[in-house]
Amino acid sequence: MIDFNEIPYTNDTWELFGRDFLRERGFFIESPPDRGPDGGKDLLVTERLRGNLNRYNFRWLVSCKHFAKSANSVSEKDEPNILERVSSFKADGFIGFYSTLSSSGLNTRLRELRNNKNIKDYSIFDHKAIENLLVMAGYSHLLMRYFPNSYKATKPLHLIFEEYEPLFCRACGKDILMALFESAGHSANIVSAYKWDQEKNIYSIHDVYCCCKKCNSSLESSYRT
Structure with missing residues (x-):
């Protein structure tokens, strides 16, 4: 539905798209994309979490990989030294923001780090997860800005309320x-x-x-x- 090749590979547009996307998801952008050596992070974002008695900030190290042209999955070789990178930026978790998929090896490595309590959590935004949110969660302005041709070819939802509201058929109940x-x-x-x-x-x-x-x-x- 969305052609991720609309975003060029030769500049930092994918990282900028990741920044804007995560901001729409409610993350605070602590460290935006910049030029030069990044120490293994493209973004640092913070999420405000609330427990029963307290609130605290959860810091995520974000790695952006744009492999749509080759359609290759993001492997362990593409994401080396995850633990060291997360630790060096005093982050709690890892987010992969990918225009393809994460490989099974990378998923296994991330699960091991979480299960061993080396990192608190991880999350992967792959091309399908990103596409679903762009089209169905009311992020049509991002779709229009970064994927203008795909915007014309799709029928994106325009968010009216803070959360998605289904529209059910009176007869069959389908959304x-x-x-x-x-x-x-x-x-x-x-x-x-x-x-x-x-x-x-x-x-x-x-x-x-x-x-x-x-x-x-x-x-x-x-x-x-």
């Missing part, structure tokens, strides 16, 4: 918004049902509902009875 992304041929209707008001001698709105197009006939028949 219509998700169905529009999952099936190119899916269509839906917003239907207004009118009722004759004998006292006012006019038609008044009796009901308004959303439904899949194929479900509309059964709903219409229920209003005729």
Whole structure:
């Protein structure tokens, strides 16, 4: 759905995209991308976590890898010395921000570090996770800025509320918004049902509902009875 090759490989645009993406996810950008030796980090971000009795900051070391052109996964060789890098920046965890996938070897290494309590946690934003959030979580402005051609070819959701709100079909209960992304041929209707008001001698709105197009006939028949 999104062509990650729209972001060039010869500059720091992927890192800048990662910065803007993580900021939208609620992270505080402690150290943004910069030029020159980075010591094994592209970004340092902080997440504010809240427990039952206290709040604390969780610092993440972020590594950005843009391998979409080759479609190669990000391996252990591409992410050497993870523990040393996390420790040197006094980070609590590791985030991989990748335009492809992380390899099984890298995933195993990260799990070992977490299970051995060398790092507190890790998270991978791969191309599918990034794509789903861009299209379905209301990040259409990022999609428009960094992937203009993909923006034109997709139907991104524009966030109105702070969190995603599903739109259910009155008949089958399917989330219509998700169905529009999952099936190119899916269509839906917003239907207004009118009722004759004998006292006012006019038609008044009796009901308004959303439904899949194929479900509309059964709903219409229920209003005729």
